[in-house]
Amino acid sequence: MMFQRLISAKLGAAIATATTLTLTAAPATAAECIAPSNPGGGWDFTCRTIGRILTELDLVNGNVQVTNMPGGVGAVTFAMVASERPADAELIVATSTVGITQIAQGRYPAPLDSMRYLAMLGADVGVIAVDDESPIQTLAELNEIMVNEPTSIVTAGSSGAGGWDHIRLLMVADAAGLTDLSDLRWVQFDGGTDAVTQMMGGQIDVVSTDMGEIAGFVESGDIRILAALSDEPIPAFPDIPTAASQGIDVTGYNWRGLYTGGDVTEEEYAAWVEKLETLYNSEEWQTAATESGLVPIWRGGAEFESFVRDQAQIMEDISRDIGIIE
Template identity: 85%
Template sequence: MTILARTPAVFGLVMATSVTFAAPASATECIAPSNPGGGWDFTCRTIGRILSELDLVDGNVQVTNMPGGVGAVTYAMVVNERPADADLIVATSTVGITQIAQGRYPAPVDAVRYLAMLGADVGVIAVDDESPIQSLEQLTEQMASDPGALVTAGSSGAGGWDHLRLLMVAREGGLEDLSALRWVQFDGGTDAVTQMMGGQIDVVSTDMGEIAGFVESGDIRILAALSDEPIPAFPDIPTAKSQGVDVTGYNWRGLYTGGDVSDEDYDKWVANLETLYNSEEWQTAAKESGLIPIWRGGAEFSEFVKSEAQVMEDISRDIGVIQ
């Protein structure tokens, strides 16, 4: 099946980029849909290296950087040109799925096959240590009853992942008009927390990895970790789930492959990635990079991605990011 990019500009980038970067089908390749550096590049280079070290692939894994459209250029190339290439894997994350959910990719979420999540930063909801808000329950009650009285912030714009996961919490807590919650964007979680400590912001939604130092110093209070289980380095911080708010907010790292890859090849990739995940090499590399190793693979991961994309789409529509 061929799916064309939605705009000529994106399609032109796809065609030009694919001619430049496409690797021979016989070589194992991991595409990072970004320039060198950052999460997608780390995913490909680290996983590629360990796949080779553990002899899970023949030879070395070729890493290709293919920036454009926050992953949209790569997505279109895979869907249109290499949908059945079983030697191709592509780095993705929560950021990419958010883009798909908001219609910014040239094909729907089910145009590819999702292999595995191997690690994640965990989202947290934080307040200043002197805030009168003492619990997640108190926060959700206030967001539901008087959302305009709170100023919330994070490192993404309106409709970005930091914003969406706070809105997920707010919706679970009873807020119906999600657009009523005030949101301010900063360049990073650290900047948002600094402003919160100065009294300009009431609540921050961000990754624990960005603000762990403030937690260790006692300058802020984490109301909830948006994870299935407590964060290993901060086991006393309660999860949202443990407080009756069924929300997870991982900024996860994972991989997909072409939508026409056979079940046999797909299952082999999932099995090899699970072997990699359980290896000392991956566990060490993930933790050293600030990730919490988390495994979701195969059908479970695919359903997780599709469910997450639907939630993001619904919330994005509710707040007017998409129509």
């Protein structure tokens, strides 16, 4: 449980101490936002929602182009930006705890410092889900299976083995009493939407992902959420029980933010931070974030860059604790 306490403390501090940053900078120009995933996932939501609101608030010139570039849980996009567009001031890219975990485990083709990290605008809540027709009705029933028959079920999410979605499920299994975490079978998909689609088709038994990625499936009744990995119930889905309320003291937030190329100028970088802070404080973002199950949080500029580096170190430590890396 050491890694659970470590990550909960750090992310809890981020939520509790969110601050604002005021800058004076030149306006951002027309922009492109790359979502390193298929349509429908959390990174896709980040780009499409932020892109729409940037345009609505006249913070950029014209519409923001949204490009989906799945592959390697963000590695394909990261490599492209590092090699082809490091100084492109019109480009922003969605990232999150998931992406930083991959970097911390050495799974990206370039180091963390290849990019400039602009801002965090919210945190998604991790959830454990099953199909609406699954015989597993409660988290307690899932825990019993994971502890006593772990190889009998197939679990999945939008990260590889040892990624953030996987780690969150392992934290639940660890708290439930599973001694050999490697016994759980895990399948990776490029987005929570893809994982849920396969679960609905009968290929997967359990999905660990973010509420923001699969809220539509919850609203339609196609899936059932066994637990939200949050301190309090999700405001948009207050009837979903937290893991803590069911005796499993686990939280798993996935912050959502943006980066740009490492060679953009200080003026260009400051301009983006300023525009994103204005967006964050708008009614449009606060409403969109809350309705999608996000907890609004602001960290921008140098503060966010420092936070990302701290998070990468934490994820590296967690990964060693559970044997993902040496």
